[in-house]
Amino acid sequence: MTDVYSSFVLLGYATIVHLFLVNLVLGLTILIPIMEFIYMKKNDENIKMIMRTLFKFMVVSDLFAGVWATWITVFLGGFWPLLTFYATTVLFIPLTIALIGILIALPSIGVYWFTWDKISEKWHFAIGIFMAIGATLVPVGFNMIFSFINDPVGLNRALAGNLYAVFLNPLYPDFTLHRIFGGITMVSLLFTGIYIYNYNKKGQIIYKKGSELFLYVSFISLLIESLFGFIYAWELNIHSEYLAQVLFGPFTSSSISVQMNMFPFFSLFMFLVGMLWLFLYINGFYFYKNKKSIYSPLILSILSLITLPVGEFLNDYSRYPYMIITGDSGIPASLFINKIMEINDYWVITAITISLILIIVYIWLLYNIIIKKRYVEEP
Amino acid sequence: MKKVIIIAIFLVIIAISSISIAETPSFSLNTISQLENNANISEPMTIIGIYVHGFFLLMAVGLPYVVLSYEALGIRRKDKEFLGAAKKLSRVWGISFAIGAATGTLVEFGLVQLWSGTLVAIGSFFFSFMTIELFAFMLEIVFMVLYLFTWNIENPSWKHFIAGVILLIASNLSAYLILGANAFMNVPWGTGTLVSKILPWEPALGPSAVNQQALANLYIAMQNKGTLALINYTLSSNIGIILTNQFIAFQNPDLTATFFHTALATIIIASFEASAFIAWDWIKKKDERPYRYKLLKVSYGVGAVASILMAISGDYMGRVVYEYNRLKFLAFENFSRNGGTDPIMGLLLYLNPNHFFHGFNYYLGLAGQSVDPSAAISSITYAEAFQTWAYPVYWSMVISGILLFIFAIAYMGVYFKPIEKIINKVLRISEEKFLVYTSLVAPFLGLIAASAGWAVREAGRHPWAIYGLIQYWQIITPNTITPAFSSLIIAVELGILVFGIIAILYIMRYQGRDKK
Numbered sequence: 001m002t003d004v005y006s007s008f009v010l011l012g013y014a015t016i017v018h019l020f021l022v023n024l025v026l027g028l029t030i031l032i033p034i035m036e037f038i039y040m041k042k043n044d045e046n047i048k049m050i051m052r053t054l055f056k057f058m059v060v061s062d063l064f065a066g067v068w069a070t071w072i073t074v075f076l077g078g079f080w081p082l083l084t085f086y087a088t089t090v091l092f093i094p095l096t097i098a099l100i101g102i103l104i105a106l107p108s109i110g111v112y113w114f115t116w117d118k119i120s121e122k123w124h125f126a127i128g129i130f131m132a133i134g135a136t137l138v139p140v141g142f143n144m145i146f147s148f149i150n151d152p153v154g155l156n157r158a159l160a161g162n163l164y165a166v167f168l169n170p171l172y173p174d175f176t177l178h179r180i181f182g183g184i185t186m187v188s189l190l191f192t193g194i195y196i197y198n199y200n201k202k203g204q205i206i207y208k209k210g211s212e213l214f215l216y217v218s219f220i221s222l223l224i225e226s227l228f229g230f231i232y233a234w235e236l237n238i239h240s241e242y243l244a245q246v247l248f249g250p251f252t253s254s255s256i257s258v259q260m261n262m263f264p265f266f267s268l269f270m271f272l273v274g275m276l277w278l279f280l281y282i283n284g285f286y287f288y289k290n291k292k293s294i295y296s297p298l299i300l301s302i303l304s305l306i307t308l309p310v311g312e313f314l315n316d317y318s319r320y321p322y323m324i325i326t327g328d329s330g331i332p333a334s335l336f337i338n339k340i341m342e343i344n345d346y347w348v349i350t351a352i353t354i355s356l357i358l359i360i361v362y363i364w365l366l367y368n369i370i371i372k373k374r375y376v377e378e379p
Numbered sequence: 380m381k382k383v384i385i386i387a388i389f390l391v392i393i394a395i396s397s398i399s400i401a402e403t404p405s406f407s408l409n410t411i412s413q414l415e416n417n418a419n420i421s422e423p424m425t426i427i428g429i430y431v432h433g434f435f436l437l438m439a440v441g442l443p444y445v446v447l448s449y450e451a452l453g454i455r456r457k458d459k460e461f462l463g464a465a466k467k468l469s470r471v472w473g474i475s476f477a478i479g480a481a482t483g484t485l486v487e488f489g490l491v492q493l494w495s496g497t498l499v500a501i502g503s504f505f506f507s508f509m510t511i512e513l514f515a516f517m518l519e520i521v522f523m524v525l526y527l528f529t530w531n532i533e534n535p536s537w538k539h540f541i542a543g544v545i546l547l548i549a550s551n552l553s554a555y556l557i558l559g560a561n562a563f564m565n566v567p568w569g570t571g572t573l574v575s576k577i578l579p580w581e582p583a584l585g586p587s588a589v590n591q592q593a594l595a596n597l598y599i600a601m602q603n604k605g606t607l608a609l610i611n612y613t614l615s616s617n618i619g620i621i622l623t624n625q626f627i628a629f630q631n632p633d634l635t636a637t638f639f640h641t642a643l644a645t646i647i648i649a650s651f652e653a654s655a656f657i658a659w660d661w662i663k664k665k666d667e668r669p670y671r672y673k674l675l676k677v678s679y680g681v682g683a684v685a686s687i688l689m690a691i692s693g694d695y696m697g698r699v700v701y702e703y704n705r706l707k708f709l710a711f712e713n714f715s716r717n718g719g720t721d722p723i724m725g726l727l728l729y730l731n732p733n734h735f736f737h738g739f740n741y742y743l744g745l746a747g748q749s750v751d752p753s754a755a756i757s758s759i760t761y762a763e764a765f766q767t768w769a770y771p772v773y774w775s776m777v778i779s780g781i782l783l784f785i786f787a788i789a790y791m792g793v794y795f796k797p798i799e800k801i802i803n804k805v806l807r808i809s810e811e812k813f814l815v816y817t818s819l820v821a822p823f824l825g826l827i828a829a830s831a832g833w834a835v836r837e838a839g840r841h842p843w844a845i846y847g848l849i850q851y852w853q854i855i856t857p858n859t860i861t862p863a864f865s866s867l868i869i870a871v872e873l874g875i876l877v878f879g880i881i882a883i884l885y886i887m888r889y890q891g892r893d894k895k
Contacts, residue, residue, distance in 0.1 A: 060524060066480055067517050073487055074509045077501030085609045088492045092858045099488050103871050106481040107878050110474075114885065159610065163858065340593070340621040341503045347510060358517045365524055 004321070004334045006348045007079040012316045013352060014071045016309050017359070021065035022138070023308055026180065027187030028058035029105065029135035031217065033128030038213070040121050046209040052116075054191070057366075059109060064362060071355070079343065083323060083336035090158040091144055091166060098141025104134030139179050146315070147172040149324045150240045170239050171232070178228040185225040186308050188218040189276060193301030196283050200292040215284050222280060226273065241328045246318045256328040262318045269314055272307045279303060411852065414605045418855040421493050424868040426837075428489055430830070431876045432482040437829070438475035438883075440554045440642060441649030443547040444685075445678050446472055450543060452677065454535045462532045464674050468653060469543075470886050473527050476519070476550070478879040485872065496606040496854025499597065500845065504567070505560040507625045512556040515549050522546040554645075555638045562634035564845050565836065566703040569627030570594065574847030578755055579748040580705055581847060585631070588624035597621065598848060602751075605853040636699040637836075639692040643685045644829045647783060650682035651821035656887050658818035672811055676793055679814050682821065683787035690784055694727070701728060704846070706762035707839030709739060711773035713766060716740045739763055754850070761841045769839065772831045779828035786817050 032051055039047040076084040088095060108131035115124055147169045148155075154165030166172075195210035237244040237252060244252050249263030279300040286293050322330025446468045453461030490497045501509055526542045567574060571587025573594060596618045600608040628634070654675055661671035701708045712721060718738030725734035739759050746755035792799035792810045799810045806813060844851040 063477065063480070063520055063524070066484065067513075067520050069484065070487065070516060071513050073491060074501070074513055077491060077498050078506045078510060079502075081498040081502035082609060084491060085495050085498050085606070088495045088498075089606075089610075089856060089858060092492065092856070095488070095492055096864075099485070099492075100871075102481075102484055103875075106484075107875060110477070110878070110882060114882065338502045340499065340597070340618055341506060341625065342620060342623075343506065343625075351510065351513070354514050355517065358514075358521055362521050362524070365521065365528075 003343075003345055003348075004337050006345050007075075007337060007343070008320055008323075008333055010348045010351060011072070011075050011079060012313070014068060014075055015316060016312045017355075018065060018068035018072055019312050020305075020309055021061050021068060023179075023183035023186050024190075025058055025062045025065055026135050026139060026183035027185070028054055028061075029109075030132045030180075030184055031187060032058065033125060033132050034217075035213070036121070036125045036128050040125060044209065046206045047213070049206055050195075050210045050213070055113070059113065060366060062109065071351075079338050080323075080336050081338055081340075086336075087145055087148075090155060090163070091148060093163050094141045094144035094166065096141070098138050101134050101137025101141060105131055105138065106134075108134055136180060139183075140176055143176040143179050144169070144172060147175050149319070150175075150236070150243060152324050152326060171235050174228055174231050174235055178225065178232050181221055181225040181228060182308060182311075185218065185221040186304050188214050188221055189280065189304035190301050192218045192280070192283060193297040193299075193304065196287055196297040197294065197301070199287075200294060200297065211287055215280075215287065218280055219284070222276060226277075229273070239327075240325050242322070242325050242330055243318055245328075247314060254328070259321055260318070262314060265310070265314055269307070269310050272303060272310060276300070276303050276307060411603065411605075414855055414857075415852040417860050418852040420860045420862060420865050421855060422851075424865045424872065425489050425493065427869055427872045428482065428485050430833075431872045431879075432479060432486050433829075433833070434876065435475045435479040435482060435879055436554070437645040438649050438652070439472060439479045440550050441645030441647070442468060442472045442475065442653065443543065443550065444646050445650045445653050445681050447540065447543050447547060448677050448681055449674070450535075450540050453532075454537060454540060457535075459532055460670055460673065461677075462535055466530050466532060467886070469527060469530070471883050473523060474879070474882050474886060476523055478875065478882070480516075482872075482875055485868075485875075493856055493860065494844070494851075494854045495856045496601065496609065496849065497844075499609070499854075500560070500563075500849075503622045504563050504569070504628055504845075508556045508559040508563075508628065512553055515553040515556060518549040519546060519553060522549060551642060554642060555634075558637050558641055559628060559631070559634050562631050562637045563628045564843075565637075565840055566631055566633035566699070567845050567848055568631035568633070569622075569624065570848070576750050578758060578847045579745045580742050582702065584703070585627065588627035589622055590620055593619040593621045594848070601849060601853045605855060605857070607857050610857075633699050633703060636692070636696040640689070640696045640832075643689045643692055644825065644832070646685040647682050647689065648822060648825035648829060650678050650685065651783075651818065651825050653678040654682060654814075654818035655822050658815040661815050672814075675814055675818065679790055679818060680793070682783075682825075683790035686780075686783040686787035689780060693780060698728065704839060706739070706742065706758060707765075707769075707835070709736070710762045710766035710839060711769040711835050712736075713770040714738050716763070757842055758847075762839070765838055765841065769835055773835050776828045776831035776835070779824040779831070783821060783824050783828070786821055789813060789817075 032055055035047055035051045035054075038044070039051065076087075108127055112124070112127050112131055115127060144166060148166060151169055151171050153169040154162075154167070157165035192211065192214040195207050195214055198204075199207035199211050233244075233248070237248070241252075241254050241256060242258060245254055245256055245258045246260060246262050247266045249261055249266075279296055282293075282296050283300055285291075286296065319325055319330060321332055321334070323333040323336050324331040446465050449461045449465035449468065452458060453465055491501075497505075522542055522545050526539070526546050529539055529542070531539070562568075566584060568585040569588040570584050571589065571591070572583045573587070573589065573591050574584055575581040577598075600618065657671050657675045657678060661668055661675065664671070697708075712724060714721070714736055716738045717740055718736050720733055720735055722732035724736070725732045728734070739762065743756065743759050746752050746759065749755035789798065789802055792802050792813070802808070802810055802813050808816070840846050842850045842852070844854050
């Protein structure tokens with residue numbers, strides 16, 4: 001039989017990499033039209049230039065995110081065929097919403113790219129809005145999967161014929177908003193750090209404008225994100241007691257027996273969130289007081305990149321050895337593993353090794369193309 | 380007014396989306412006829428989706444041969460005209476790849492969401508293909524970014540060319556692996572004599588790398604319930620290990636034949652499409668004719684070489700179909716129910732023009748030996764129904780192929796004077812004009828041949844999704860698929876096709892318009 005643990009780790013690994021990239025894409029597809037709106041109101045060419053740089057970054061990230069979506073699909077189908085069958089059957093409606101989102105977002109990105117400076121600003125902005133709607137529909141659909149495996153509301157009713165019953169999941173609305181604002185927060189914090197760093201080093205006005213913009217967005221989105229995070233934790237406590245016990249340990253009232261204790265990791269996560277707040281404050285304070293610091297913006301950017309994967313790791317790994325949490329217990333992952341073919345661990349090791357090499361090459365390429373601008377000619 | 384129209388279009392899209400989602404409510408399919416109906420409604424969107432996907436991917440797989448030919452000549456001869464053409468065409472390569480990847484998502488969703496029983500195959504026979512394909516896909520993305528962003532016409536380098544070659548290998552490897560899954564659906568290699576127990580005329584399909592009892596259990600589980608059988612999550616424990624050698628399907632002779640046949644088709648279509656654009660400019664821009672002809676000789680040449688090789692690969696493909704998909708062969712060669720002779724086929728296959736080929740009646744007689752006679756009979760019934768349209772469609776492929784072969788031979792007139800003289804004498808036009816005018820026809824011939832060939836290949840295995848093992852209604856989702864839903868997806872697919880073509884035309888016509 002296929003090894004359950006290694007298959008679980010591989011799926012989790014692909015999911016975390018994919019979510020990291022799609023959060024970048026999601027955050028940017030929402031922020032770029034907002035920036036275009038600001039540009040139209042203020043007619044500030046700096047905002048336009050920032051927007052273009054970010055758009056290029058988003059397109060390249062989206063391409064790579066697409067690859068990882070395929071990885072997840074193949075791993076789900078290959079290692080967890082029955083689980084995938086359940087998901088595609090019971091969650092047919094949410095997955096269709098996500099598909100429609102993808103189908104709206106991808107052509108919109110293409111149209112947005114090709115119509116830059118070729119149609120009126122208002123029309124271009126309208127296409128951007130359409131792009132943002134499409135990109136937002138994707139997590140609206142896919143987050144039902146994560147809500148469902150934390151609290152499989154509507155399973156029996158879906159199997160009895162009502163495919164809409166899954167939308168009654170109490171975790172779903174908050175979790176979805178948590179994820180959407182997570183994307184915006186990650187992107188805005190990342191670019192706050194990058195722009196302040198560049199402003200401190202080069203002193204150009206474009207970096208100042210970018211710093212102001214992203215500081216403002218970061219504060220609002222981190223505030224909303226923290227609020228939704230708190231509500232989500234509260235709801236887990238009520239609707240997914242097992243996960244709550246694993247994650248929050250001493251801070252839960254229940255005394256159900258759990259398979260692992262993730263409280264130390266949760267504490268690390270909370271520490272990272274606290275650090276995000278701290279470094280956002282420090283950077284804002286230094287920026288408005290005209291004090292220059294090289295390290296604090298870099299730390300803010302690095303923290304923004306680390307926090308999301310740690311949160312996803314917590315969200316995914318805490319359920320092991322279960323795949324679906326059902327209140328105070330769960331359905332073991334071993335029930336869903338592929339039992340019609342023996343898949344050796346070398347597939348898992350090879351997959352992770354090769355993908356890591358290619359990720360490093362890809363990041364190196366992006367760094368050279370977008371940050372260092374080593375290659376003058378563009379496609 | 381424009382605003383009203385665009386808002387109206389958005390609202391219509393949202394309304395159709397909402398209706399189609401709202402009309403997909405139930406999970407109540409429990410008879411074979413209901414599942415068959417579900418499958419029939421789903422088929423058109425799947426077929427169109429795959430064709431749209433194929434249209435863009437053929438450019439991503441076939442166009443690199445032209446781009447890299449230009450680049451190699453440009454670097455070798457220090458010729459900026461060739462390099463400029465390579466750079467411009469590489470943008471088309473890039474956009475085709477991006478749209479191909481987007482439509483691939485659509486096809487992927489179609490597989491796991493609509494034809495959800497395919498998951499059993501992804502978890503077994505397709506596993507190694509799909510998993511290795513992930514690396515090929517990732518390699519493609521990395522080298523696509525590298526290749527497109529590192530053009531430097533002023534200072535060309537072989538390193539850039541090598542990055543393109545790696546990209547070409549990755550895209551062709553990707554095609555090979557996906558075609559591996561498709562080849563298995565046509566010829567389930569590695570199942571030994573299992574299929575012959577259901578379809579008694581089938582030869583052994585390679586050495587057996589399957590647990591025949593487990594596969595028989597799966598066959599029985601899905602026989603009457605289709606994917607509803609998969610709702611029971613203890614099913615896979617009850618079936619047992621199906622596959623013992625994950626790489627057995629790589630030995631499939633149908634894979635080798637299909638890959639070379641398809642790869643050559645992509646090269647032919649992509650190179651003649653590029654030729655058509657160049658030829659059009661040759662006609663329109665008289666002052667640039669020497670430059671256009673210089674480019675045309677290369678792109679047409681790539682297509683011509685592929686067209687000549689296609690004759691060999693087509694012959695091999697035909698032999699594989701004859702060996703392993705006999706009913707399909709009988710249908711597209713239009714044999715009568717009682718069989719008969721076909722001098723050309725007899726000569727090609729048996730070196731005997733009088734060889735007698737059995738007709739459907741003979742195979743109907745064998746159906747009684749099957750462990751599932753109704754499945755065997757239904758295979759023959761479908762093949763007979765398929766025959767009504769397969770014959771003209773198949774021959775449209777063959778005739779298009781023959782014409783392209785003639786074009787390819789005529790192209791050799793560029794290098795061999797006797798051929799050029801024949802063209803001058805017979806058609807009373809120069810070699811140059813011959814290439815220009817035929818360039819405008821050739822891509823359509825290629826598209827007709829590829830579309831027809833693929834239609835015959837896929838429809839010819841009905842009612843089987845995996846030949847002799849799983850029927851198509853057995854893998855359809857148990858959720859009701861409504862015509863409204865199907866219409867929405869078809870509309871989106873056609874929208875992507877139109878958008879993609881406009882994007883390619885835009886690049887070819889307007890990007891770098893003033894640069895040679």
